[in-house]
Amino acid sequence: SQQGEEDPQALSIQEGENATMNCSYKTSINNLQWYRQNSGRGLVHLILIRSNEREKHSGRLRVTLDTSKKSSSLLITASRAADTASYFCATSSGNTPLVFGKGTRLSVIA
């Protein structure tokens, strides 16, 4: 079953602009994670935010989590052409496998 739902489905921006992607989920979680996928192959783990955290930073990435609204956002600042990829949120609940959303396809135009 799909837990996380990303919004928008697709996003196209100019290099240097910021990109914001949102994720909504339905049930309580232990943590929420964001992944990147290039060319429909393996996913790369970007960042994990725990349910008791509200914001986390890693380089040009900023993730927020609002458990009252059951939502998260991923902000990529000063985007580069190399950031072009699909981005997925995934939620962890208890000791069960991650549940992934359908992803946001980001295109960064040079």
Place this chain on the structure above:
Amino acid sequence: GAGVSQSPSNKVTEKGKDVELRCDPISGHTALYWYRQSLGQGLEFLIYFQGNSAPDKSGLPSDRFSAERTGGSVSTLTIQRTQQEDSAVYLCASSRPGATNYGYTFGSGTRLTVV
């Protein structure tokens, strides 16, 4: 190895044939997961192995699908009597003990095409 290794990278098979997909996880990662991804879609959970515990098979779509993990390391996903709807990228991932607190490391996947 340094990463999660999957083989083959690509597999084209005729409808009705059986296929085996292999995953070699990161050494020391006790948890291993299989997902599949159809074109343009999200990841669909298939099966999960954690140490010596019985696997969680709740995501397997039919009894044509099975998986095993030998010696707590390499895993094989078998699809019997393949159908065209089985065409997808099959992704394997592994994670450390205490998996819920860590991210997954994914392999590059096996692209299966059933013709």
